[in-house]
Amino acid sequence: MRFKSTLLIFAGLIFTLASCSSNPYGPTNKVYKKQTKELSKVIRTKPINPSGENFVGTTNFGLRKPNYVIIHHTEQKSTEQTLKTFTLPRTQVSAHYVIGRDGAVYQMLHDLLRAWHGGAAKWGNLTDINSASIGIELDNNGLEPFSETQINSLLKVLTKLKKSHGIPAANFIGHSDIAPGRKVDPNINFPWKTLAEKGFGLWQDSILVDSVPESFKHLEALRIIGYDIKNPVNAQKSFQLHFVQKDITGVLNEEEKKILFNLYKKYL
Numbered sequence: 001m002r003f004k005s006t007l008l009i010f011a012g013l014i015f016t017l018a019s020c021s022s023n024p025y026g027p028t029n030k031v032y033k034k035q036t037k038e039l040s041k042v043i044r045t046k047p048i049n050p051s052g053e054n055f056v057g058t059t060n061f062g063l064r065k066p067n068y069v070i071i072h073h074t075e076q077k078s079t080e081q082t083l084k085t086f087t088l089p090r091t092q093v094s095a096h097y098v099i100g101r102d103g104a105v106y107q108m109l110h111d112l113l114r115a116w117h118g119g120a121a122k123w124g125n126l127t128d129i130n131s132a133s134i135g136i137e138l139d140n141n142g143l144e145p146f147s148e149t150q151i152n153s154l155l156k157v158l159t160k161l162k163k164s165h166g167i168p169a170a171n172f173i174g175h176s177d178i179a180p181g182r183k184v185d186p187n188i189n190f191p192w193k194t195l196a197e198k199g200f201g202l203w204q205d206s207i208l209v210d211s212v213p214e215s216f217k218h219l220e221a222l223r224i225i226g227y228d229i230k231n232p233v234n235a236q237k238s239f240q241l242h243f244v245q246k247d248i249t250g251v252l253n254e255e256e257k258k259i260l261f262n263l264y265k266k267y268l
């Protein structure tokens with residue numbers, strides 16, 4: 001009997017060692033599990049006061065859902081490096097999904113949990129972007145084009161997210177959109193037009209007006225779309241990076257104002 005239990009312990013040890021060596025993220029997966037357990041405890045706490053006085057549990061509720069998707073590039077050398085960064089507590093950054101150059105998709109936390117990917121950011125009146133969004137990081141050195149394989153994987157993830165959370169097309173945006181002057185991801189090569197054609201994000205019509213009305217206020221239009229126009233040059237740069245994708249001057253020319261005029265009406 002004693003021999004049998006020693007054998008079992010030994011077998012268990014071998015199994016643990018084997019699973020650790022096959023999955024380098026075994027230990028951080030354990031931390032993830034522990035933290036989700038702690039969060040579920042928070043939800044189970046009666047929220048009004050400790051004694052439960054005046055607490056009347058309603059029968060009608062669900063979980064809050066993300067309503068935005070923020071796309072990033074990692075500006076790192078490999079997926080491996082990004083996964084490592086997002087599993088080190090000291091970095092304080094994470095994303096729901098990481099997609100490799102080879103199209104491999106890694107999910108790092110549940111869609112209904114809050115990842116730390118937006119940082120100081122604003123879109124319209126929304127300031128706590130992390131609470132309202134899903135963060136997707138694309139493995140990229142910050143300058144290179146995105147491979148077709150990687151974009152195909154991204155489209156699959158976006159399709160799933162749009163369906164499960166009912167996210168509106170206009171709410172698929174980039175990190176640079178919500179953090180003008182601070183962030184420039186995803187880079188200028190990102191295929192926003194392709195995404196918009198599939199229903200993720202908006203894009204301008206192919207035919208634009210000959211000239212914008214004299215009364216058209218371009219900064220006001222940027223603000224209506226969602227841009228933080230506190231620094232007008234930075235807001236215009238972010239707009240150019242997303243919707244023009246060439247010379248990022250920070251000052252919209254006449255052609256670019258026509259694009260903006262066309263787009264802002266879609267956001268009204």
Ligand SMILES: [Zn+2]
Pocket residue numbers: 071072073117175183185
């Ligand atoms: Zn980013």
